[in-house]
Amino acid sequence: MTQGGRIVMVTGAAAGIGLASAVAFAGVGDRVILVDRDGEAARGAAARMGGAAVALPVDVSDEEGVRRAVAAVARDHGRIDVLISNAGVVDPAAHSVLDLPLDVLDRLIAVNVEGGFLVSREVARVMAAQAGGGAIVHLASGAALRALPNRAAYSMTKAAILGLVRATACEWASGGITVNAVLPGYTATEILLALEAQGRFDRARAAAAVPLGRLADPADIASAILHVAGARYMTGASLVVDGGVDAFGGAGAASAAPAPIAPDAGPAIVTGGASGIGAAIAKRLAADGRKVVILDREPTPGGITLDIADHAAVGQAVTEIAARHGPPAILVNNAGVADAFAPTVTQERADFRRVFDVNATAALLTARAVAPHMVAAGGGTIVNLSSIAASGGLPTRNAYCAAKAGVTMLTRSLACEWAAHGIRVNAVAPGYIATPGVAALERAGKRDLSAVRRRIPLGRLGTPEEIAATVAWLASPASAYVTGSVWHVDGGWTAYGDAGPASDIR
CATH class of the missing domain: 3.40.50.720 (NAD(P)-binding Rossmann-like Domain)
Structure with missing residues (x-):
């Protein structure tokens, strides 16, 4: 449709x-x-x-x-x-x-x-x-x-x-x-404007409660x-x-003035963009006319090869991108790794920290490396990849769940902290997605996803392109009043609260 x-x-x-x-x-x-x-x-x-x-x-x-x-x-x-x-x-x-x-x-x-x-x-x-x-x-x-x-x-x-x-x-x-x-x-709206004309709505007070500093049109x-x-x-x-209102948890005003509107120009950086969801995001942004630079451990044409957990290398890469292509307008923090799928009591501290650092710490530090360039340019947009694991416990996946929950709160916090600079920060929380890697495991009989499909109300895994479409929208001027928000693209996984297979409901 x-x-x-x-x-x-x-x-x-x-x-x-x-x-x-x-x-x-x-x-x-x-x-x-x-x-x-x-x-x-x-x-x-x-x-x-x-x-x-x-x-x-x-x-x-x-x-x-x-x-x-x-x-x-x-x-x-x-x-x-x-x-x-x-x-x-x-x-x-x-x-x-x-x-x-x-x-x-x-x-x-x-x-x-x-x-x-x-x-x-x-x-x-x-x-x-x-x-x-x-x-x-x-x-x-x-x-x-x-x-x-x-x-x-x-x-x-x-x-x-x-x-x-x-x-x-x-x-x-x-x-x-x-x-x-x-x-x-x-x-x-007309209703709010009428209340304002009657002296029953204080626009300035309402706008001060919004991190973006203005009412929506x-x-x-x-x-x-x-x-x-x-x-x-x-x-x-x-x-x-809502311009970040729900994300804001401070006691004082959320803004002092309307936030600047970020310029719709400049390159996009996509971490973990060599394959899977990241590759689909990079392809979609490029199709929308954006210069895309991928940061990944795997080499990509025009990209920079690095370990996203190597913060010095990330900082150097961002500086290089800004010098070659101008200040980054978009950052998509997509890079991630999975847990070892082992019982928590058998896990090593180093393994936990590696998963947390790639999925959460790297998102924070990459955003920190990009933000000064965005501030100097008058704004930008950051989209973080969270997960359904941020809000639902997955046994033996404690590091991944912890990291993705951290990414969700990082998103809300940065949205409020950087709104005054014209930087919007949002997250997409995918459900189970049929990446090429997942599809290959299933074809080889190494992973059975039939139970997962039954648990999803829509009865299927999502596609990388479906995640990319929402990421691209959140990164575009069309979402100018969205910040500090987490958008679940999960086929209904998070909404389902009944017992038994969700996809069997008729």
């Missing part, structure tokens, strides 16, 4: 993030249905978008209305490829729980939770019956992760969406349907939604687009 020619439904599409999303999908050639309870506003937006969009007046909390609307779209267009479940409401008076009127609470639940359930249920019925499945993206909020004063009910409804996403992602994966959530931070969120809708190995994930 590629961009262009898809049938896309967007709820809450007459304004704000919903409208920006509709415009983004139309911009890549998709046919967009703008669903909104304000029919006049939806028709006006569709008219401004031209022939790429049509309006459909619906209140997502009206079950029968939702059922009729989805049936009409399927009938008129033959299929539904993407649903963006964006419709939502807030409590504009910001009541405390003790003062919250029951009708306000009921409306929050009816639109934010039940609305998402009703629309996704009806669309999933269509997607399950068509070839190729489809993609569902729910809009949650940073409020699903962080408590906000007088926003308890709103935060509850947005957190509920995350549970809905994980459950339906696992339930519908066998039908080729991916389900994910995008969690925006403070975004300059709806187009920033729409860009993430567009990418997630096309990511076929990403499901059950909660993807944060």
